[in-house]
Amino acid sequence: MPSVRRAVLAAVLSLLILPAVAQTDPVARGRYLVEGIAGCGNCHTPKGPQGDLPGMNLAGGTVFDEQPFRAIASNITSDPETGIGRWTDAQIARAIREGIRPDGRIIGPPMPIELYRGISDADLAAMAAYLRTVPAVRNAVPASEYRIPLPPNYGPPVATVPRPADDPVSRGRYLAGPIGHCIDCHTPMTQDGHRDWSRTGQGGQPFTGPWGTSVARNITPDRERGLGGWTDAQIVRAVTAGVAADGRQLFPPMGYGYYARVDARDLADIVAYLRSLPVQP
Ligand code: HEC
Ligand code: HEC
Known part of the structure; x- marks a missing residue:
């Protein structure tokens, strides 16, 4: 049945081509x-x-x-x-x-x-x-x-x-920086009110709203304070569902619902980038 086979082939091809x-x-x-x-x-x-x-x-x-x-x-x-x-x-x-x-x-x-x-x-x-x-x-x-x-x-x-280079850490750095600004909330300020990029990902900034006060966490690979002991899946769940490794529900203003729409490759690249950050205590 060549016509059926052709239809199946077309369907498979369209699935492959659509995301591109x-x-x-x-x-x-x-x-x-x-x-x-x-x-x-x-x-x-x-x-x-x-x-x-x-x-x-x-x-x-x-x-x-x-x-x-x-x-x-x-x-x-x-x-x-x-x-x-x-x-x-x-x-x-x-x-x-x-x-x-x-x-x-x-x-x-x-x-x-x-x-x-x-x-x-x-x-x-x-x-x-x-x-x-x-x-x-x-x-x-x-x-x-x-x-x-x-x-x-x-x-x-x-x-x-230009676009970022096509390796996971470069793509992740771009997504967590200029596009997703994860590191804006998760990096402490200097005395003069600028981000202290020498401490990227260390956390500590408080955010107050109807939820009370939440404090941006350490998202560097530090094993105690950061994500060093977390699996990739636990990090992705925290980012997309707002649930921490220990099951704690995370509070705003982090936009978990927006990150739930990020595709698997981009999430994996963000994780690769976070794992590449210098450890901050
Ligand atoms: C952390 C909060 C925040 C985020 C994230 C943010 N914005 Fe804004 N944006 C603001 C605020 C507050 C203003 C108004 C600032 C002012 O009055 O000077 C603004 C102003 C603007 C303006 C100027 C509009 C006008 O009529 O003057 C544009 C355009 C804009 N944002 C687009 C965007 C886009 C696109 C994104 C996402 C890529 C974005 N913003 C992300 C808070 C944010
Ligand atoms: C608007 C500020 C903001 C942005 C943007 C933001 N976060 Fe967060 N994030 C927070 C806050 C505040 C918490 C702590 C919430 C709590 O404890 O309830 C948090 C918690 C987390 C946690 C859980 C860590 C732990 O120890 O519980 C991870 C992982 C995380 N963020 C990663 C990211 C990533 C990756 C991005 C970008 C895709 C991002 N965040 C963007 C503010 C932000």
């Missing part, structure tokens, strides 16, 4: 990043007691009330009045990677622009392409207030950023 198509189609790639590992909605989608408010994906309004600022996440849906519907792809890309809006105003913390400067050209274009397809939600968001001076910029203009 999804990764090269910019909108699909952008959705995978923005709604997954990048977890933009963890800040940009307003939350209620049951989690994300329905019909408000990326519509802004989350308040970050801290000593140096009262920042309010912007509406980044395609609404022309209250979102970014009038911005060009290039303007959206510059806002994400350089923290500069079309009118020149700087985007303040806590958006991790310092890390976003390392987003590759291809992934940045994919994110912008996807954001343009996000359904418009009319939601006017008040302006943020910063009681600290904001820098004029986050560095010189970023000309071009």
